[in-house]
Amino acid sequence: IFYLKAIMLSIGTMNSRISFFICLMTFSLYGNNITASTAFIILSCYGSLRTVVTVAVPLGISQVADLLSSIKRIKNFLFIQEIQEIPPAVPGIAIKIEAKNVHASILKGKNVLRGINLYLGSGLHGVTGPAGCGKSSLLRLILEDISLQDGYLNVNGTVSYASQEPWLFPGTVRQNILFGLPMEQNRYVTVLKICGLRKDLEDFAKSDNTLINDKGLNLSTGQQARINLARAIYKKADIYLLDSPLVSLDINVGKFVFTNCIKKFLKGKLILFVSQQNQYLKEVDQVIVMKDGRIHETGTFNELERSGVDLGFENDKLSPKDNEHPDYEFVYDSDAEDEEEEESELLLKSHSSLHDKATKLYSEQKKEGKVHPKVYRTYFEYTGGFDRIGLLLLLYIVAQFGASYFDYYITHWIDVENSITKILEGNGKNYTLNEKDGLNLTYNSTIADRFDNLSNQKSLVPLIYTIILVVTGAIVLIKSFLFFGLSSRCSTKLHSACFSYIIRAPMAFFDTHLTGNILNRFSKDFATTDEFIPYIIYECLRILFIILGSVILIIKVNFFFLFLTFGFGVVLAIVRHYYLPTSRNLKRLDNIKVPLLVI
Incomplete structure (x- = not known):
């Protein structure tokens, strides 16, 4: 050349x-x-x-x-098949997600969801199944992120979403959680507490003004997941779509977040909770088992177990389970017997500090x-x-x-x-x-x-x-x-x-x-x-x-x-x-x- x-x-x-x-x-x-x-x-x-x-x-x-x-x-982009608009929420009508014989696809001609029939009201609904069975696609359908090819879908209520892979942008912890919403001090402090972030912020030199770098690489995977979850929880919504939010957390931290955040704080909301961890599925109101893009079975965990449905998906993941940062050790307080103590007693013992690298984010200088x-x-x-x-x-x-x-x-x-x-x-x-x-x-x-x-x-x-x-x-x-x-x-x-x-x-x-x-x-x-x-x-x-x-x-x-x-x-x-x-x-x-x- x-x-x-x-x-x-x-x-x-x-x-x-x-x-x-x-x-x-x-x-x-x-x-x-x-x-x-x-x-x-x-x-x-x-x-x-x-x-x-x-x-x-x-x-x-x-x-x-x-x-x-x-x-x-531009022509190819404009000629892409339009996503079918879901009717907006109607005030005064109960929060619900209704699907009748829904077929949906990401690419034209290739359905990732087939024959979905579903009616969900307020409550905690778990979604499980083997890797690649359509769990995340079901949430994306509700978000109108994939095309509805056939059938009827009605979502009544505002939606908040936490993705499977933590999505963080360069900015402070606070900016990543608020995501442009106005600051409500009481709700913000509560969200930090129930997502197990309060102790982390105490160890950061600048607390929630600590800078997060590209994709949150200066944080542990657990911290990334909890900040990603906190953003979804902070938004006031009727429907919460949580795609495997606890998979990267230590078992004790995950239990704390599940109990205080998902079960208690979001009580009365419609929660669609994707997980392959049976310790959480046992506590949901309804379990939806998916297989090959279809709803295979529905019912409580005990009902499905009695009917012989295989729920052993914990080791069937797209990637290995990530634990918290190796420099951190999470233990649950042995004295946390009463309800007041249970809400926040996660002790974080750090052998090295993250705040140095968390506050030295490079920026372009003129x-x-x-x-x-x-x-x-x-x-x-x-x-x-x-x-x-x-x-x-x-x-x-x-x-x-x-x-x-x-x-x-x-x-x-x-x-x-x-x-x-x-x-x-x-x-x-x-x-x-x-x-x-x-x-x-x-x-x-x-x-x-x-x-x-x-x-x-x-x-x-x-x-x-x-x-x-x-x-x-x-x-x-x-x-x-x-x-x-x-x-x-x-x-x-x-x-x-x-x-x-x-x-x-x-x-x-x-x-x-x-x-x-x-x-x-x-x-x-x-x-x-x-x-x-x-x-x-x-x-x-x-x-x-x-x-x-x-x-x-x-x-x-x-x-x-x-x-x-x-x-x-x-x-x-x-x-x-x-x-x-x-x-x-x-x-x-x-x-x-x-x-x-x-x-």
Whole structure:
């Protein structure tokens, strides 16, 4: 890709000159005389067309391709089957979930739930079954998260949901629990207590203002699960869908949360509680056993056990049971006999503190001031060293010299054409050229000798012009290949260096750095170093040497233009002084945006 880009940019650089040369040759072969006005009008037209033909048109074609691809993706998204809306809750009617012969699917044509018939009112309802039988899909159906293909479903009441995998976002513990809801102090404190989080927060340096990093990786699995549950419990709802909320908890902690949170605090609500742990299923009002996407049996735990239904699913999980953080030991208070003591007596004994890593969450910081020279030095060192950069600059100088000489040689061609025209218009008079014609003619030579000399020079002009064009084009191509070869080398070495540091980083690094930020370095930032920066540097050097070449040519004709050039340079320096800090700060603000992949 780098070398294809080098070829395209080389063609773009020489395109106007090649086209101009072909146009002049064709114009001359048809017997027309090339004048200064003709040549420079054609040159200015090709200069104007260069940007359109070599930049705007290819860019437009590529953007049209991107547009068509985007339209196709949007079209596919809009044509996805709509989820059937469940009627809203009707005030004054009892809380309920009713399903009649429901078939539901995630992907079209593949039903994950089949023939679901269910009527649930207030109370604690357990859902169990082997792995992959549709327990979570049943909850997702009630949430309207999967498509209802057939049947009737009615959910009357507001719904709160705790997912099977704890979902935590970068923020404080409090923000993760409140999740945008207004703070109600009494309810909030109660939720912390019944979810067994109070003691954890006491051990954190900043209590519930402790920062949680990406996906809560600086917390134990049990803490993640309890914060995830606390968010669902804090929301005031009629129906609570709890998908395996206790699977990651220690047996004593799980018992405490089940008793105080699910059974007592949510009493009178409709609770759909997914679990494969029989010690909890024994205490629910009704057990729903699922198998192969269908409701296999319903009844109390004792009724199902007496009827011979297999309820031994405790070891049949999608992943092994996770315990609390190994540095923590949970024990139940032996004196917790009365009800007041039972509500909160979980003693947390910590052998090491989590609060250090829980409060040192990395965040993007915006740099101030100028870019440190070390950044530029490191970038150029990765290209292969300053010797190769020196060779590249030399090629830029030679290429620009050839391009400038190409432009300068036009004047020689025009002078030859004008001189021949003057001789032919002299009607045989003793016409003599002066030194300004630059043709190295001897004064007082005969008209015939001068005409022969000019004719020979005119015949050599296309050959010399072709040689200049070919040599300059070859140097431009070599220069472009070398430039993008060094850019490719720099990008590869930068990526290898970053990857090497990442895989050798201690695990604590990943506890405090968001996954989205790390991915941003390897996606967005490397896309910039691979695509944007090389092109900008290439264009910057090309335009710089074009300006230098043009200024030198003009100064050669009129030295006083040097003072005007100096004045323009001062104006540009002043504009740059105000523009660059603003542009740099805007770019830095863009770079510290939190990526979507963090959530």
